[in-house]
Amino acid sequence: MxxxxxxxxxxxxxxxxxxxxxxxxxxxxxxxxxxxxxxxxxxxxxxxxxxxxxxxxxxxxxxxxxxxxxxxxxxxxxxxxxxxxxxxxxxxxxxxxxxxxxxxxxxxxxxxxxxxxxxxxxxxxxxxxxxxxxxxxxxxxxxxxxxxxxxxxxxxxxxxxxxxxxxxxxxxxxxxxxxxxxxxxxxxxxxxxxxxxxxxxxxxxxxxxxxxxxxxxxxxxxxxxxxxxxxxxxxxxxxxxxxxxxxxxxGGIDWIEKINNQKADMVYGEIDRNPLFTGFVKDKEDRSKMNATFSLHDESLTERFNAMVKEAGINGLNGHRSVGGYRASMYNALSVESVQTLVDTMKELERTA
CATH class of the missing domain: 3.40.640.10 (Type I PLP-dependent aspartate aminotransferase-like (Major domain))
Known part of the structure; x- marks a missing residue:
């Protein structure tokens, strides 16, 4: 896979x-x-x-x-x-x-x-x-x-x-x-x-x-x-x-910008909705549409979430050591399907926690 x-x-x-x-x-x-x-x-x-x-x-x-x-x-x-x-x-x-x-x-x-x-x-x-x-x-x-x-x-x-x-x-x-x-x-x-x-x-x-x-x-x-x-x-x-x-x-930059906005809205929507996660960036207006940084409120769930991420086939989600937590990098070629898989995994953690 x-x-x-x-x-x-x-x-x-x-x-x-x-x-x-x-x-x-x-x-x-x-x-x-x-x-x-x-x-x-x-x-x-x-x-x-x-x-x-x-x-x-x-x-x-x-x-x-x-x-x-x-x-x-x-x-x-x-x-x-x-x-x-x-x-x-x-x-x-x-x-x-x-x-x-x-x-x-x-x-x-x-x-x-x-x-x-x-x-x-x-x-x-x-x-x-x-x-x-x-x-x-x-x-x-x-x-x-x-x-x-x-x-x-x-x-x-x-x-x-x-x-x-x-x-x-x-x-x-x-x-x-x-x-x-x-x-x-x-x-x-x-x-x-x-x-x-x-x-x-x-x-x-x-x-x-x-x-x-x-x-x-x-x-x-x-x-x-x-x-x-x-x-x-x-x-x-x-x-x-x-x-x-x-x-x-x-369709050029106009085309990809719409898709990038969609992907960012999906990830940040779930970060804001899901009580298990919190974003790193202080002001929402400063959030990157390329790199979403977030973490778990309860670090005891880290091992379980990491296992779920691996099982879902998600790669490269670990945050940089300067920040910790997780980082979803959503560059141009990353598919909407990939982002949906991440969002579904975050929802599944909430359901089973």
Missing amino acids: LKYNFSAGPCVLPQEVLKKAADAVLNFNDLSILEISHRSKDFIGVMDKAQALALEHLGLTGKGYSALYLGGGASMQFLMVAYNLLEKKAAYLNTGTWSDKAIKEARLFGEVQVVASSKESNYNYIPKDYTVPDDVDYFHFQTNNTIFGTQLQNTPDVNVPLICDMSSDIMSRQRDFEKYDLIYAGAQKNMGPAGATLVIVKDEILGKVSRQIPSMLNYKVHIEKESMFNTPPVFPIYATMLTLEWLKDN
Whole structure:
């Protein structure tokens, strides 16, 4: 039996993507996709399409943005963003573990002003009453916090370049993406297997810092070389291209956002209704539609619930050690059936407790 995969990452992928990727491992125009040269005509076509689809889905085609697929994960972007954009001072919003790590990296390059933080409450809410000064080089924030299950529902209104880590909710909901100057996201949450990171950057914000930037960390170099400055992660980019094709063929972000809202409503509806469970996030408006974090009121039921979860074929539901309890990650390819199975298991625990 195929498991219902609620893992926080790498993500569940569409079955048709898995099948096409598996076929390409065996035969991709008479070679394995794992064997082809990244300089070959076949892979250049893959890269071009993957870049074009990313810009198309975000509504940024022809609007002065470049799409890159880089290695190093989103964690590398904590460094690259500051290397390329931080001249004197930057503003950061601290809403989770990865925000905290990004702040640490940025401080190697200049002054960092943390405009607000929910660290003191173990990141169980999104700060709202803060001001971003107009004299900073940029404002950096995360849209979704995988570990803690919080999500910014609105785009901050600021007068400086907007830099955003969208690793765990990229392509899951519509936003006015033209308001963003740089977006980055590890592919392994909503787009593909681990190994590739999507960077969408407005070309005009680059080349303004006085420091010399090493070639491998320079966005302008990667843009000039069309994301081929060094050997890119070929297979993850191919699988990401397939996933973006799947998304387009089914109706794009508008289509998947409706399904994601449905899945989130199902899980949070049961958390709120069922007296055995409680949510981790303090304010309901801050709840993530990608990662629902919750726990049992009575920890003596943990062993029984864990056994029921296993019996139902549910995988990856354990919460992060920073939070404990459970975490239901509901990325784009997770089926409504999977969510219904989880809800039914929670109801069955209530019935038999």
